[in-house]
Amino acid sequence: EINLHHFLQYLFFGQWKALRSYADSRKISILGDLPIYVAPDCADVWQRPDLFLLDITTGLPTAVAGVPPDYFNPLGQLWGNPLYDWPAHQAEGYAWWLERLAAQNDLFDVTRIDHFRGFHDYWSIPADHDDAREGVWESGPGSEFFEVVLERFPALPFLAEDLGLLNDGVHALRKSTNLPGMAVLQFAFDGDPANLYLPHNLHQDLVLYTGTHDNDTSLGWYESADEEVRGNFRSYLSVSGEDATWDLLRAAYRTVSNLVVVPMQDLLSLGSEARLNRPGHAFGNWAWRMTSEQFASLSFETAAYLREQAKASGRLPLGAKA
Structure with a gap:
């Protein structure tokens, strides 16, 4: 079984190397993603159990990851x-992490580090609990x-996913690293002029997303938002809302944020049926795939039009023909 996975990885990495080489030849950079945690049955836990909080006898986790209750998830x-x-990682000079980050650099030009907050403090939940209410914050x-x-x-070559409820320590850590943070335009229209x-x-040191994999598509977001949010959106952008997906894209391109990311679902003007992930839901996620027919469309x-918007907002790469 191990040899089978070795062979499958050999095929995958060969294909990925060819894809990245082609992208590089077209001056296209690839932004990848690094989940902060790994699966309990993955090769890393199997190979280096000493680097994780596991029961010595059973090899099972003594505490697991998650986030505490909030407005959306009581x-x-x-x-899991x-x-x-972390003391074990520190004793080794964080060698495992450095190897992991180096592997990301082999795959991508830039890597988004998911749940950046976890490097400042993280929610630790007893492994025998059925929900995340009774965890504790650990440093x-x-x-x-x-x-x-x-x-x-x-x-x-990294950016920090610093979304959600954060404390001053998390903000200070991100700024001290000089890593760019993230912003999501869908979160902007609650009616508060001070909304970040x-x-x-x-700010310039942000990567702005119209929406991420954890959000609905822009069309799905607009259609499911309450009328107050939709009204704030229309008023702020001076639009009718009939083309909300492209209204968001145009607004994102015209911000000062150094980089803008637009999901493929938005370029295809797809609705909630194409949503990738619903946080807090264990099933039905990560199933959407772009079809060849959609790509051809x-x-x-x-x-x-995208080039026109990039030109108008000063986002064409240096040396690109206007």
């Missing part, structure tokens, strides 16, 4: 991933970890 989110034994490795990372990767995600409150006019 029971919190019980992810084993937690890191993560903090700035020391990123000092080691910076020494190994001076260019820091409104275009006039954004992306007309030259779509590409030309």
Whole structure:
């Protein structure tokens, strides 16, 4: 069985290397994703159980990852991933993590580090609990970890996923690392002029998403939002709302954020049926795939319009023909 997986990985990495080489030849960079945690039955836990909080006798987690209850999830989110034994990682100079980040750099040009908060503090839930309500906050490795990372990767080809309820310590850690953070435009229209995600409150050191894999598509978001949010959206952008997906895209392109990310579902103007993930729901996620017919429907006019928007907002790559 192990040899089978070795062979499948050999095929995958060969194909990925060819894809990345082609993308590079077209001056296309690839932004990848690094989940902060790993699965309990993955090769890393099997090979290095000493780096995780596991029961010595059973090899099962003694505590697992998740996030506490919030407005959207009264029971919190019980992810179930084993937690890191951070003192064990520290004793090895974070060698496992450096190897993991190096592997990401082999795959992608830039890597988004998921749940950045977990490096400052993380929610620890007893492994025998059925929900995330009775966890506790534990301290993560903090700035020391990123000092080691910076020494190994001076260019820091990473960005921090710093969304959600954060404390001052998380904000300070992100700023101390000089990693760009994230913003989501769908979160902007609650009617508060001080909302950090409104275009006039954004900063250059952010990567702005119209929506992420955890959000509905832009069309699905607009159609399911309450009328107050839709009204705020229309009023702020001075639009009718009849083309909400492209209204969001145009607004995102015109912000000062250094990078804008638009999901493929938005370019295809798809609704909630194409949503990728619903946080807190264990089933039915990560199933959407773009079909060849959908890809073919992306007309030259779509590409030309995106280029037009990039040009108008100063987002064309250096050296690109206007």
